[in-house]
Amino acid sequence: MKVEKVSELTTNRLSVYLRCLNELAEKGQSTISSAALARKFNLNSAQIRKDLACFGEFGTRGVGYSVDELREHLKKILGLGRDYRIGIIGAGRIGTAIADYYAINRTNFQVVALFDSDPSKIGKKINKIEVSDVKNFSYAAKRDNIEIAIIAVPAEKARAVLEKIVKAGIKAVLNVAPVPLTAAEDVKVKSVDLTISLESLSFHLSSEPGVEREMKPISRTGRKL
Amino acid sequence: MKVEKVSELTTNRLSVYLRCLNELAEKGQSTISSAALARKFNLNSAQIRKDLACFGEFGTRGVGYSVDELREHLKKILGLGRDYRIGIIGAGRIGTAIADYYAINRTNFQVVALFDSDPSKIGKKINKIEVSDVKNFSYAAKRDNIEIAIIAVPAEKARAVLEKIVKAGIKAVLNVAPVPLTAAEDVKVKSVDLTISLESLSFHLSSEPGVEREMKPISRTGRKL
DNA sequence: TGATGTGAAGCGGTTCACAGCC
DNA sequence: GGCTGTGAACCGCTTCACATCA
Numbered sequence A, B: 001m002k003v004e005k006v007s008e009l010t011t012n013r014l015s016v017y018l019r020c021l022n023e024l025a026e027k028g029q030s031t032i033s034s035a036a037l038a039r040k041f042n043l044n045s046a047q048i049r050k051d052l053a054c055f056g057e058f059g060t061r062g063v064g065y066s067v068d069e070l071r072e073h074l075k076k077i078l079g080l081g082r083d084y085r086i087g088i089i090g091a092g093r094i095g096t097a098i099a100d101y102y103a104i105n106r107t108n109f110q111v112v113a114l115f116d117s118d119p120s121k122i123g124k125k126i127n128k129i130e131v132s133d134v135k136n137f138s139y140a141a142k143r144d145n146i147e148i149a150i151i152a153v154p155a156e157k158a159r160a161v162l163e164k165i166v167k168a169g170i171k172a173v174l175n176v177a178p179v180p181l182t183a184a185e186d187v188k189v190k191s192v193d194l195t196i197s198l199e200s201l202s203f204h205l206s207s208e209p210g211v212e213r214e215m216k217p218i219s220r221t222g223r224k225l
Numbered sequence C: 001t002g003a004t005g006t007g008a009a010g011c012g013g014t015t016c017a018c019a020g021c022c
Numbered sequence D: 001g002g003c004t005g006t007g008a009a010c011c012g013c014t015t016c017a018c019a020t021c022a
Helices: A008-027 A034-040 A045-053 A067-077 A093-104 A134-143 A155-167 A194-207 B008-027 B034-040 B045-053 B067-077 B093-104 B134-143 B155-167 B194-207
Strands: A064-066 A084-089 A109-116 A129-133 A148-151 A172-175 A188-191 B064-066 B084-089 B109-116 B129-133 B148-151 B172-175 B188-191
Touching: A008 A034, A008 A045, A008 A067, A008 B194, A034 A045, A034 A064, A064 A067, A084 A093, A084 A134, A084 A155, A084 B194, A093 A109, A093 B093, A109 A134, A109 B194, A129 A134, A134 A155, A148 A155, A148 B194, A155 A172, A172 B194, A188 B194, A194 B008, A194 B084, A194 B109, A194 B148, A194 B172, A194 B188, B008 B034, B008 B045, B008 B067, B034 B045, B034 B064, B064 B067, B084 B093, B084 B134, B084 B155, B093 B109, B109 B134, B129 B134, B134 B155, B148 B155, B155 B172
Parallel strands: A084 A109, A084 A148, A109 A129, A148 A172, A172 A188, B084 B109, B084 B148, B109 B129, B148 B172, B172 B188
Antiparallel strands: none
């Protein structure tokens, strides 16, 4: 078993495995091999075994993994043995959509507070949660035991909001504003950026057709991609 | 200049550079060096030069890059010289939030159609766009010249929706449902998964405090992370 | 036999370091 | 002098291949 640092890529895959195991458990399947799991995500089976090997030896040679056992292990590894209290900063479309989503779907993530700076939103209730003034974030974060903050404000305000969050002592941040954000070592910031994804799609749409791509003609030799 | 395949990581960064250049242009800055750009995203400056080198030589030695020129190059590279017509499947919270977002913010992405299977939603207007029955997707996709589809349906329906999209001949898909999806080589599928990101945060929250992580005691030697 | 766990090889992306040019 | 463009070194993740064990 490895004891070194676990890569983000590994933990992301663990989430995916866990979801799949939940489904398998529902269907009543009791064991699964790394190869079968790999096929579902077209991954390499060694990948999966290596990912799991970071945390222990969960399998049985010749058999595979017990669905139930592995599921419990993954839950524990990912810290999903308990719920997390979340505060969302930005009660606009995206912020409220996220709040709605986690109100409806039972997960380990519970939105307990919403913040905005717009006076017309402050005080309004969304999903039984009153929108608070972001000025009181630090106070409310402590009062409500917020452990994870979600930044859902316009791009230009995101940086300032992150600072507030860090000052409030929160160590985990999910940023859905279209800006790359970074914070001190001990604060984990993850970003999700729809526009980057869409631009990646537009790149592919506009580069696929021709294959040959118009560029500065540095070299005049014909070339292939 | 490199002519080999361009990695996804590179194109994602190009999006980030472009946004930054847009801001710089607004501020009136006329040139920027790779080192200055790198500092903003704490990247290595060689990274940036390499990313750009995939597409040409845009800089001037001793000076840096012209903000305006580089901006135009990046737009062209990313295929942002024109608009893209988008259809969203799933007119729930997330689907409509995305539609709203792109209705408000001027980008190269234009939501022109919304689809759902829920009769109570079909026919309703969201942002001047009538929600269509997803059964008619293929027809509507052609009629409306949809080039990019966004999957915003519940996880269990995502796979079937993707098949519909592929059958309609669409080559670019953004999936925001919490399932990993894959399609044929020529169809580009990008996924954005909030729950994976949140679980990555919970992993960090639950592993940071102790450093030493409780695992199967295979080896009994004390070890450090 | 069949599937795990894992060292070793392979591969791709990042960083270094410096030649080349303004 | 300063900054780009780029081969080479480096590093980390993935895949291979096989010893190991139920």
